[in-house]
Amino acid sequence: MLDQFFTAIHLDAAHLVAGVLTAFYAGNRFATPRTLRSETTRVQYYSSYVTYVVSCIGLLMFLSWVLAHKPALLNILYAPGPIPEELKSLDAPLVAALILTTLLPSVPILRDIDGAMLRFFHRMGAIPLGAVRWAQRINMTQLTISDRLVSDTKFYIANSTLLPDSLAAQLQPDFTLDSVRFRFTRCLALYVALSNLPGWTGYSADFPEEKAAFEKKMSSFFAQSVAFFTLTTQLAQRQLEPATDPVDQFRSYALDAYEDIRLMLARVLLYSCNSDGEVAHHFAEIGFSIQRPSLIRLPLNLLSFDFAGVVVLFVIVTVSLAVGDLGKALAIGMLVAINQSIAAVCALAPKQLWNFADYRSAKERPILSYLISGACTLTITLPISFGFYLIRTHFPLDEVHPTLPFTAQAKWLLLPTVLSIALAFACDDAIEADHEPWWLRWAESAGLAALMGLSGFLVMSWLNQPTSHQPTVQQHLLLIPCLLSASIGALFGATIPHWYRKTMRGAAVDIVKIAVQPSRDKIAPAV
Incomplete structure (x- = not known):
């Protein structure tokens, strides 16, 4: 009786260790690279994450049962060559856990199954296309730059070391009055709105490399904007029209910067929001005319x-x-x-x-x-x-x-x-x-x-x-x-x-x- 009790404890410990190892490695596979977290909302990410991990544990249970009843199957699964004696002496749950963790690259069949599962659950969680889709969606949506956002932008210019105070006179929230200045205003205003988002600080702390690359692009665009408007002001004082090439070139810079800002906005909001409805709410607050999807909470x-x-x-x-x-x-x-x-x-x-x-x-x-x-x-x-x-x-x-x-x-x-x-x-x-x-x-x-x-x-x-x-x-x-x-x-x-x-x-x-x-x-x- 006592032997059966200790045997049961040993088997339960083997199952527990195998489950923990499988869940840990599966979670790491799902979350690699780390930037995947900023491609979809919290609910979508963690629901797909948990479902994938649970599915891997289910695969572990199935593989443990198969190896316990058909140990010879290990000879077929293990591709590198002879099975090490240490592996043969382990319990079936631990062997299955090793196959699904450290030995997974050496097991072609299970490696392909796990890869298909991972791709499937990534797609279910809108990874990695969630941010790109949101960026494309707001690109087709009208943006209204409110007076409050213009005021916040002027305040940012007044306290910025990169932008001169004279740049505040170039702000134009109406596209029909001046398309060139509107594109500049749109980029700068959205950059200010992005900097004021509650989730920007957390995103910057978790993804410092992404933030540094984005800030470098924005600094380059601001420098080009200062140079362009300085030249435009000088030409206006001399009553000369700016050449077509510099205007077209600045237009290209502004559109590229707008694309970068849209994508970063989508990533920061997806990183900090629980649902698409919450993301749409923040975009609407910024000024995008976007319809908020209906959110049905579980009853x-x-x-x-x-x-x-x-x-x-x-x-x-x-x-x-x-x-x-x-x-x-x-x-x-x-x-x-x-x-x-x-x-x-x-x-x-x-x-x-x-x-x-x-x-x-x-x-x-x-x-x-x-x-x-x-x-x-x-x-x-x-x-x-x-x-x-x-x-x-x-x-x-x-x-x-x-x-x-x-x-x-x-x-x-x-x-x-x-x-x-x-x-x-x-x-x-x-x-x-x-x-x-x-x-x-x-x-x-x-x-x-x-x-x-x-x-x-x-x-x-x-x-x-x-x-x-x-x-x-x-x-x-x-x-x-x-x-x-x-x-x-x-x-x-x-x-x-x-x-x-x-x-x-x-x-x-x-x-x-x-x-x-x-x-x-x-x-x-x-x-």
Whole structure:
């Protein structure tokens, strides 16, 4: 008994060390180079970061299981040559961790799989194109240089060691009056606005090389501006027109500087903001006529209600129909509720994080995003379920019936995976209609109940094979997981899709009101 206890502790320590090593190396791979952090928002970056790390841990668990049952596979994976004896003597989790960390470049198959995963999650987090897209977006947007921004620019000139005081007379916020001076004013005003951003200090501290290169470009542009306007002033005093070549050359300098400033603005705002809506808000404050995307926050109250509903359903059904233990039913019900709540979050989050997952942007059902929701659900719930399995093996809830192997228990993860895909699909039903049919909510609830009930039946049939690690389940007990799964599907189907569509329609109405009101304010004085 004591030997088994120490063996279990040794295996758990091996799993823990392997998981920590894999997570550390995976995080470093995702965050290399460091400048990737400034290419997307916090939420997009860290959600993609965590999902990639969790996916690597899931790959670690799969590889550990394979090596534990098929040790000869290591001869195929390890490319450099003979396997070192030290590697053979390690536990399967540690061997798998070494393959996914320091030995990864020497394992072509897994190296390619990891590279594909890394590229996929980088694209999901808008890395590294997030800042470039924002810079292009504001380039196509009208900029209004407000009087306050002009005042801040004059104050900057008065306190600058690079710019003479006479340069304040060259500021022109209206393009129609003087295009040359407007381009200079635009660059200088946006540079001042960038310097006043709250996130500029933190960005400069984290990326000093990027800041130094940007400041060097701006110093060069300011020197060229001083020289150009000095020459222009001298020619004006002599009543001479400036030559065409210097004007065209200065125009090119101003446009290049404007491109650099736009890109730096996008990087600083993405670095310091949580969402695209917050980035758009800051751009609008600067003076860009940009429409703010609607931000739909996750329904924590609704998820809490569904979570409690799943626990209550699980306890009632298992205790009343299966005559089970209340403590065991409550513990397993909590795990089931966590997994189903994760499925709902993974169904909603991609629609807010990635444009291609939003039906309104794609103008068609984003089938790929539905599959991504299911894959994210599986990769997140797999480690959580494995941790619960380790707890149950050391603190068994039922001394009579032994705990099933994790490979058998993991089959239940089919349920939250299917639920996530189904919820993501249902959220897009009649999404562009002004009003949804009264029967849609209940039809979705019934449809998800049937789908989840069928999934529960398939999992039970899968587990109830002759090769299963448990005795054959009585036929009437097969109805219990089907009934539970159907109840969970009905609960989530009646709440999550209806809430999402209702919230999206409310956000669309708010955007229309914001867009119409300024136009009325502008027209009223003229009338």
